[in-house]
Amino acid sequence: PPMILPMLARGGRDQALAFLRNAPRETARAFDVMAETLAEYARRCLAAGADGLFYATNVATTALMTAEECRRWQRPWDLRILDAVANAPFNLLHVCGAGIHFDEFADYPVTALSFALAPGNPTLAEAHARTGRAIVGGLPAKPEIAGMSEAALLARAAAARREMQDRWHLLGPDCSIDPDTPEPLLHAVGAAVRHAEL
Template identity: 35%
Template sequence: MMTKRDRIKASIEGKAADRSPVGFWRHWPGDDQSPGSLAGVALAFQRRYDLDFIKLPVSSVYCVEDYGITHAYKGSIMGDREYLTRVVVNAGDWLKLEPLDINRGTYGWHLEALKSLIQDKDEHTPVIVTMFHPLAMAAYLSGDDTLIAHLRQHPSAVQAALNALAETSARFARACIELGADGIFLSARFASHELLNAAEYRRFGRPADLKVLNAASKGWFNVLHLHGPHPMVHELADYPVQALNWHDRTSDINLKQAAGCFAGALMGGIEQTLMAQGTPDQIAAQAREAIAAMNGRRLILTPGCTYSLAVPEANLMAVRRAVEELPESSAGSA
């Protein structure tokens, strides 16, 4: 039997594995606000379902809290925290943002949580750290509408802020890899055609993204996560990552299409809505379909994104068991 690490590496390289790797993730409101509980729930969750990797289950607020935003959890079914205050209101506020010392404050205790998790986990279980690309960080600091308006009306000010945010993120990414993380999971929410056009993304998104990914270049399991119904898969297919995760079931590009332009592993196959509203049999059918579509290779079976806190236990077990219950002839077929 292959180790979890070897199974994922085989998928990245397009080689046969004993079965498709599998993973899923959720938010842990409350537990994601201190290092001990964050590391604890991440490890317990992976062990409960025997998942092939650990994705550190951070809240989005962690990447901007040290810049001064305030937040609270108010019962979101997805486990998200709400932003109570923003830092950027006027265009001039962008120019006040500077790179942070990632060894202090919220960044610092997340590194502490990562260190604890790496010490306690099985050595063959990869761990990746969720990060949010600088454009998303800028939106958390200002709100989506303000960011997009300022990006078009005051591009120089926004660009200066993105440079500072990218430097902070690059420092954090590098520190995570140096601590022993196997890669980062870079969530690039604004790399979607319903938010920005391709030219805007080339100017404001790509340089900052690449700065962060280059800082994580010593990782072997870096993941790019894209959002929305119209993700920029083709435009970002050359990013230096080993895996791509997106809403493949509900976007305008499916697994086979993405496999034609991206060379690494594809993370998907299960629709998030089905996770909460479907039956175990329906989930198993989606899993079989996805694995067959990829001929048993290059697929890490996952949902497209974070799943709802209301997902039944039976449905989570259905995702995990799906990769074990396929006929032997399906695993690693050419």
């Protein structure tokens, strides 16, 4: 819900954050409705054959809210939604941005965590050590990935695999990539991983 509210508010993220602080009762009611809707949607996705849920937030950063605000406004509704898919074999949590409140999400009931390798965030290995969970990442996101050479991208992949010792690691970009990212780059990484060439 904290990621959805800015999309609904005319004033975007700034207005959404103001709602959290200045209209907490109304915001909590709105989040109840959003969580109920998302939980039902997630249940229906599983019933239709999905293996799990990709669940994301992009406001849980030190630049946007305090750890206490994150705990108050993320956790109760996040856990309600994740509980709806608790029996799924693979649920992935993505916490977007730099300076994320990582520890607020460390005990979430998910199979794997994803986050940007950005200032204020843990390394891949630190994240695994703090959570015991599989970590998704190691490759850059948009726009950087699209402009990289194949050799540079393979070097990043190899460094991530070394850091994680090929354990508890799903190699991938640490956030979204543009649809026009050259496919040969992505195929080169996939081929290298499949053939252990990194």
